C-alpha cells in the first residue's frame with residue numbers, strides 16, 4: 254500500500270483564514286492582553302501562525318493532555334501530561350486547538366480551566382467537524398468547518414507523521430502496482 258495526500262484546504266486558503274481570525278480576535282480583545290493556551294501537539298502550528306497575526310499584547314502557555322485509557326476514552330476524562338506554567342487567574346484566556354471532533358476533550362478541558370478563575374475563557378479552533386459532535390462545546394472562533402474525514406497537516410498527524418504539511422489534507426491509500 255502506498256499513501257498520498259489529497260489537498261482539502263490549500264496553504265493559501267488556511268493562511269487567509271488565519272489572518273481574518275487574527276484580525277477578528279485583535280478587534281474583540283482591543284485594550285486587553287490575550288493569554289493563548291495551546292493544546293499540544295496538534296495546536297502548536299496553528300497557535301504560532303495565529304499569534305503572529307494578533308495585534309494586541311499576547312502571552313503564551315502550553316499544555317499536553319491525553320485521554321485516560323481506551324476503556325474510559327468515551328467518558329472524555331483527560332489526564333494532564335504537561336500542565337501550564339502559569340496560573341490563569343484574572344487572565345483573558347483563549348484556548349487554541351487544531352480540531353474539535355467529538356468535543357469530549359475540550360468540554361472536559363474547558364471545565365478544568367474555568368475552575369482556575371480566568372477573567373474570560375474562549376475557544377479558538379482551526380478545524381471543526383460538527384457531524385462528529387457527541388458533547389456540546391461552545392466554539393468562539395472557527396477557521397473551517399469540515400466534513401467527517403480524517404485530516405492531516407498543519408499540526409494534525411497520522412501515526413505522528415504529516416504534522417509539518419503547510420495545508421490540510423486527507424491521506425489516501427492505494428494498492429502498489431504489481432510488477433511481474
Ligand SMILES: O=P(O)(O)OC[C@H]1O[C@H](OP(=O)(O)OP(=O)(O)O)[C@H](O)[C@@H]1O
Nearest residue numbers: 293294295351352353354355356357358
Ligand atoms: O473532540 P475530540 O474527539 O475530543 O478530539 C479532539 C482532540 O483530538 C486531537 O488531539 P490528539 O489526541 O490527536 O493529540 P495530538 O494533538 O497530540 O495529536 C485534538 O488536538 C483535540 O485535542
Ligand SMILES: Nc1nc2[nH]cnc2c(=O)[nH]1
Nearest residue numbers: 354402403404409410411
Ligand atoms: N489527525 C487527526 N486527528 C484527529 N482527531 C480528531 N479528528 C482528527 C482528524 O481528522 N485528524
